[in-house]
Amino acid sequence: MTNIVRNHSLSNAEVQRYSRQLILSDFGVHAQERLKDSSALIIGCGGLGSPAALYLASSGLGRLGLVDHDEVDMSNLHRQIIHRESTVGKTKVESAQLTCSQINSSLKIDTYNLLLTSENILDIVKHYDVILDCTDNVITRYLINDACVLSHKPLISASVIRFEGQLTVWNYLEKNGPCYRCLYPQAPPAETVSTCSDVGVLGPVCGTLGSLQALEAIKLLTKIGDVLCNRMLLVDGLSMSFRTIKLRHRQPTCAVCGTNPSIVDRPAPPPAGQCTNDQPCRKNVL
Amino acid sequence: MTNIVRNHSLSNAEVQRYSRQLILSDFGVHAQERLKDSSALIIGCGGLGSPAALYLASSGLGRLGLVDHDEVDMSNLHRQIIHRESTVGKTKVESAQLTCSQINSSLKIDTYNLLLTSENILDIVKHYDVILDCTDNVITRYLINDACVLSHKPLISASVIRFEGQLTVWNYLEKNGPCYRCLYPQAPPAETVSTCSDVGVLGPVCGTLGSLQALEAIKLLTKIGDVLCNRMLLVDGLSMSFRTIKLRHRQPTCAVCGTNPSIVDRPAPPPAGQCTNDQPCRKNVL
Amino acid sequence: MHLTLEFAGGAELLFGKQKTHPVDLPESQTPWTIRTLLVWMRDNLLRERPELFIQGDSVRPGILVLVNDTDWELLDGLNYQLKENDNILFVSTLHGG
């Protein structure tokens, strides 16, 4: 390697391993160092979490947290590329940890094989610099949002269904970005909520959105580029169309990030109680 | 599983495994059957080939061909998520085959550990329904294009560098789509060609483009949605902007797909000879 | 007045699975707003289960409204006065992962 400045803390092996990132103009050794000193929490080790975890594990990130309460099922494998036939029946966090460690043995990995609740989430989220919402239901999305706002963490959120995906970064304080509740103060009626189990999803749509989540995480942690904040990317895989919409700013009336918030100590359920049918109704755990 | 029609050839295990695709409206068991009866060739098992191969292997595709002449290097692992630390030094096709078979043991995998030339490419390409160009140099891109035109195969082509990616489908005959030579009758001067080794690339950019290649392959093989033909997607990961440009149709003057082609029996080198610096100059092998 | 109505994220399932609807609104004494557009849509486009799209005089929770790709909250919301050739996009929020 030539032209790599010497005033950095990377080992020769790291310089070699990450050389194709280090030589990027706008990146360089100092971005690589920031990545090494950073941590990210991936909530949901499924369709979105798989590519997000694989790319963050590969990138030279220092520490990765993985949260899921589920086990690998055969019907996951068509889209959840971090798992293997041999890990069917194991917990998803264990399966994901195995693959990540095979790719990068230097990465520190924390696993949380549990269902997130308003009781336990703050204690987990606080240990990470950025949070990735890769979950599959409305209730958990409100829960994660509230925890991120209360903990002042940026939240990279993606969702997919059928051939479509959506991506944005919530609670990006540097730009006065909105939170999930600013856009959706009320939860949708239960009968309007579809899940991947209900109506299906195509694997590569997860791959696209999950990769973009990892990209936003790397940009955010290394402070390069323009974070997708105050904007939302809409992806339609069937027509291969991409559209960026402009979102509202942080709302003073927001129940969690507003000027007079009602949610102050710990996450709250969304105002209109409802549950998804992808997993046992979670109203009781909140 | 309910509501799955019975006049199909899928086993119960397959219906279970691919259930989240089968239930997709616009997809269903018959698209899954077409996928099972189809084959795809991935040329290049690197940054783009990794996610493309993982998603096609997972999808229920019948047969996957993998081409590469290289071995896994530690500096690949920051973006080539199909490889492992334990496969550094092995051939890339062997390493990729290992991961794909761990994900889907039913998939038939053919590996080609070789450098493609105008002598051998037609004999390989003819065995597949769709070709994915995941390579990293100009010369091979012309070679693959010519082989696909001469063999009447659609070519799903992606490329990446730094924070950017480009994607299109060449030689899509149903829509009179152009080939690579229609757009680029002349190769660029050697000094204007950058490679991932020269100027770097960020892993998740590969993940995004490679996933989209798998998506286009699945759509094309199952005949759903609008194929990205006569259009090119431009992705800028740094600004998170996506732009679709409208391309010319097939050109009557094209040297390979035109009305009076000069390239008729086997692929030819691009008119302005040049070589990339990512690998030994390949002018001699063509 | 000519508008393009678009639907994404599943909202199109309530409108004949068609993602784009070019529409021409009849002449009106008072200016068209999104509020009056929603009434017109309920009466003219939305044949089944209107409660999955409209709640009270607005869209149901979980649907974003974009005027020429800009969140209606940055404009006047329900009171936004429609202009010739406006593009109104209704996006149903996705939750899968």
Added chain:
Amino acid sequence: MHLTLEFAGGAELLFGKQKTHPVDLPESQTPWTIRTLLVWMRDNLLRERPELFIQGDSVRPGILVLVNDTDWELLDGLNYQLKENDNILFVSTLHGG
């Protein structure tokens, strides 16, 4: 005449790494075309190594020219007559993988 020039795929590296250049072309007796725009760009925007962008009277092989996101081959190529507020995008082809 006001235009927006954009560069992608690395072509921006020849133009001060700036991806978007709003420009105002001087009044001209004959209509501006892409052919005359390229001459103006060489003289006014492109300070170093013009051969990496221009070859003869056109762009070098491997650069696509888009007029309002449409391939110039679908228009008149070099002879396309520029219109007020046109967006001209120059895309350098990528080859990495």
